[in-house]
Amino acid sequence: MTSSAGHPSRRPTIADIAAHAGVSPTAVSFALNDRPGVSARTRTRILAAVAELGWRPNVAARALGGRRADTVGLVVTRPARTLGVEPFFAQLVSGLQARLSADLVALQLLVVEDVSAELDVYRRWAAERRTDGVVVLDLERDDPRPDELVRMGLPAVLLSGDGTPGPVPAVFADDHAAMTSLAEHLAALGHVHVGHVGGVPAYVHSARRATALHDAGARLGLDITTVPADFSQDEAAAATRALLARDERPTAIVYDSDVAALAGVTVLAEAGLDLPGDISVASFDDSELVRLAHPPLTAMTRDTFELGELVAGTVLSLVRGEPVPDVVGAPTPVLTVRGSTGRVPGVAA
Amino acid sequence: MTSSAGHPSRRPTIADIAAHAGVSPTAVSFALNDRPGVSARTRTRILAAVAELGWRPNVAARALGGRRADTVGLVVTRPARTLGVEPFFAQLVSGLQARLSADLVALQLLVVEDVSAELDVYRRWAAERRTDGVVVLDLERDDPRPDELVRMGLPAVLLSGDGTPGPVPAVFADDHAAMTSLAEHLAALGHVHVGHVGGVPAYVHSARRATALHDAGARLGLDITTVPADFSQDEAAAATRALLARDERPTAIVYDSDVAALAGVTVLAEAGLDLPGDISVASFDDSELVRLAHPPLTAMTRDTFELGELVAGTVLSLVRGEPVPDVVGAPTPVLTVRGSTGRVPGVAA
DNA sequence: TAACGGCGCTAAAGCGCTTTAGTCGGCGCC
DNA sequence: GGCGCCGACTAAAGCGCTTTAGCGCCGTTA
Numbered sequence: 001m002t003s004s005a006g007h008p009s010r011r012p013t014i015a016d017i018a019a020h021a022g023v024s025p026t027a028v029s030f031a032l033n034d035r036p037g038v039s040a041r042t043r044t045r046i047l048a049a050v051a052e053l054g055w056r057p058n059v060a061a062r063a064l065g066g067r068r069a070d071t072v073g074l075v076v077t078r079p080a081r082t083l084g085v086e087p088f089f090a091q092l093v094s095g096l097q098a099r100l101s102a103d104l105v106a107l108q109l110l111v112v113e114d115v116s117a118e119l120d121v122y123r124r125w126a127a128e129r130r131t132d133g134v135v136v137l138d139l140e141r142d143d144p145r146p147d148e149l150v151r152m153g154l155p156a157v158l159l160s161g162d163g164t165p166g167p168v169p170a171v172f173a174d175d176h177a178a179m180t181s182l183a184e185h186l187a188a189l190g191h192v193h194v195g196h197v198g199g200v201p202a203y204v205h206s207a208r209r210a211t212a213l214h215d216a217g218a219r220l221g222l223d224i225t226t227v228p229a230d231f232s233q234d235e236a237a238a239a240t241r242a243l244l245a246r247d248e249r250p251t252a253i254v255y256d257s258d259v260a261a262l263a264g265v266t267v268l269a270e271a272g273l274d275l276p277g278d279i280s281v282a283s284f285d286d287s288e289l290v291r292l293a294h295p296p297l298t299a300m301t302r303d304t305f306e307l308g309e310l311v312a313g314t315v316l317s318l319v320r321g322e323p324v325p326d327v328v329g330a331p332t333p334v335l336t337v338r339g340s341t342g343r344v345p346g347v348a349a
Numbered sequence: 350m351t352s353s354a355g356h357p358s359r360r361p362t363i364a365d366i367a368a369h370a371g372v373s374p375t376a377v378s379f380a381l382n383d384r385p386g387v388s389a390r391t392r393t394r395i396l397a398a399v400a401e402l403g404w405r406p407n408v409a410a411r412a413l414g415g416r417r418a419d420t421v422g423l424v425v426t427r428p429a430r431t432l433g434v435e436p437f438f439a440q441l442v443s444g445l446q447a448r449l450s451a452d453l454v455a456l457q458l459l460v461v462e463d464v465s466a467e468l469d470v471y472r473r474w475a476a477e478r479r480t481d482g483v484v485v486l487d488l489e490r491d492d493p494r495p496d497e498l499v500r501m502g503l504p505a506v507l508l509s510g511d512g513t514p515g516p517v518p519a520v521f522a523d524d525h526a527a528m529t530s531l532a533e534h535l536a537a538l539g540h541v542h543v544g545h546v547g548g549v550p551a552y553v554h555s556a557r558r559a560t561a562l563h564d565a566g567a568r569l570g571l572d573i574t575t576v577p578a579d580f581s582q583d584e585a586a587a588a589t590r591a592l593l594a595r596d597e598r599p600t601a602i603v604y605d606s607d608v609a610a611l612a613g614v615t616v617l618a619e620a621g622l623d624l625p626g627d628i629s630v631a632s633f634d635d636s637e638l639v640r641l642a643h644p645p646l647t648a649m650t651r652d653t654f655e656l657g658e659l660v661a662g663t664v665l666s667l668v669r670g671e672p673v674p675d676v677v678g679a680p681t682p683v684l685t686v687r688g689s690t691g692r693v694p695g696v697a698a
Numbered sequence: 699t700a701a702c703g704g705c706g707c708t709a710a711a712g713c714g715c716t717t718t719a720g721t722c723g724g725c726g727c728c
Numbered sequence: 729g730g731c732g733c734c735g736a737c738t739a740a741a742g743c744g745c746t747t748t749a750g751c752g753c754c755g756t757t758a
Contacts, residue, residue: 060713063715
């Protein structure tokens with residue numbers, strides 16, 4: 001198992017394998033990088049030497065020559081602790097990681113306080129040639145990041161956005177269509193007064209979801225009330241209470257995230273409301289959390305792991321200079337009906 | 350905001366700032382690395398030039414010179430998708446990240462299939478000088494990783510272990526003591542027949558927990574039945590059903606993880622059992638999931654985020670050659686009693 | 699006054715790889 | 729038969745930084 005003994009072990013360099021194969025380092029480099037200028041015979045001889053000596057590229061040396069760093073970065077601007085709570089992140093990171101590691105590209109993770117710190121990180125990474133590209137989350141209205149990234153020449157892929165082409169490619173899932181189907185589901189169950197615990201209003205995707213719900217509401221004759229909340233469960237709980245306190249108490253509540261939904265369900269339980277007998281609940285994000293709730297929650301299902309893979313694949317293409325569409329379509333979340341939504345109370349089936 | 354215009358922007362190198370400050374590159378390097386051989390005057394002049402030109406070190410060049418890569422690695426050997434489910438991981442990673450990024454050290458994440466693939470990754474990282482050190486999880490009995498890591502000279506810190514000094518430093522939380530206090534809690538409530546849905550038996554910490562529970566049981570007169578399960582909720586559910594099917598049905602069940610506990614609770618609910626009226630449930634891992642359950646579950650609480658910070662700090666010390674104790678003590682998880690545990694049914698309070 | 703030593707600094711080599719600019723020999727062509 | 733061309737290969741420079749060796753100067757010491 002151990003490499004052949006002998007000289008006090010020192011990592012073999014391409015000079016070593018060049019000597020071993022009786023060629024120049026240049027030839028080795030060419031052979032390793034599949035470049036022309038080496039005969040098939042020589043190439044096999046070189047690769048044999050590589051295998052025999054157990055050579056591995058020194059990434060630092062490679063990166064120094066202006067090459068790839070074989071690393072993709074992800075900077076998350078959220079309170080560090082929420083990372084551990086939101087299944088979305090963990091799933092996304094798993095997916096990113098899975099796709100990247102298939103190509104032996106590493107994922108670099110960083111959590112920062114705000115967008116300005118995030119931009120600093122990008123600048124540092126670009127300057128240090130630490131990452132070949134980055135994934136950008138939570139696009140905001142008038143977000144400075146895409147333009148800045150273009151300016152500093154750091155390849156980037158946006159997750160989300162509004163589906164319109166921008167300065168950097170975006171992976172886009174149609175939240176609008178998804179939210180519409182949720183609204184239709186509730187309308188079909190006879191609900192009219194629907195509460196909506198939204199996400200951070202500044203986020204483009206949150207805004208899109210709210211808009212979609214209101215659009216669908218107008219069309220279907222629903223009375224939608226959106227109350228924004230941030231990632232915290234406290235805000236989601238407070239928003240739920242606010243909705244319950246309204247004159248026209250909603251008979252159904254839609255939550256923008258699974259964590260918010262769970263917090264909301266707790267409030268509803270404390271208020272003595274039965275699901276779905278007294279009130280229906282749906283979550284926009286599906287996850288383990290939502291499935292494990294009692295009753296399991298109706299939610300918009302999407303494969304976040306797969307989404308991560310898709311995003312990672314897009315970054316890889318971009319980094320390699322392969323053509324990448326301005327907007328990469330991700331599957332639209334699909335409605336999964338579970339026990340938390342039912343017919344509006346007081347109406348015969 | 351933008352750097353002063355002029356030459357078609359090119360990253361300033363140490364040569365540029367040397368020219369700008371009127372000294373040699375060597376002097377600049379010395380100044381930047383706080384080495385003697387530069388007068389205070391010159392040093393300030395150099396640092397001023399650095400600031401003015403906005404110089405940033407090129408990590409690749411640094412690493413090439415045999416220096417740090419400023420990166421710490423974490424390889425997780427689990428099915429990639431479970432990563433997104435277990436709050437423990439996400440929290441741990443957040444904590445690691447938080448501590449590392451304070452020192453501008455990056456976290457490299459990789460998920461692999463098995464321990465042999467994990468070792469391959471370590472070998473690659475060591476060969477490529479990609480990471481300065483690694484964090485190792487889920488130690489198993491006769492685990493080859495510590496010795497191998499020592500052999501390849503890659504600094505490593507173990508999370509968990511059994512509290513005895515080994516070839517590499519370990520951060521150790523006393524699961525034994527924690528599990529003991531859980532057992533005492535159940536005994537105090539009058540439970541005698543206690544089920545235990547364990548973790549992966551090969552893991553040292555799972556084994557320790559099981560041992561602790563059985564030890565405490567022997568002392569307190571409990572009848573403990575351990576059924577092992579892996580990370581999957583299916584197995585946890587099956588284990589729960591197995592426990593319910595026993596002649597002497599347990600009046601309380603202890604779960605090794607939060608995810609397992611949630612799956613178990615679902616089974617219990619389906620069986621029409623009321624918590625804690627009919628049966629008590631406790632989870633060894635605390636988390637958001639556990640708190641959001643109905644009723645919220647009694648659990649052993651520890652701050653996993655903080656644990657991550659502690660581990661990261663230990664790796665950093667190790668990498669820098671600072672003295673690190675063989676065993677770094679992490680806080681013992683503390684019992685948090687919630688609504689899921691109550692007096693044994695059929696016994697007067 | 700000469701020898702010595704230390705300080706402040708520089709020149710130059712080297713880390714492992716890529717890349718540019720060749721060199722050399724053989725082939726086809728007019 | 730000389731010319732140009734092409735394929736296979738090499739020499740050498742260069743990426744940005746660290747480090748080793750060494751140089752000149754000044755103050756100290758005998």
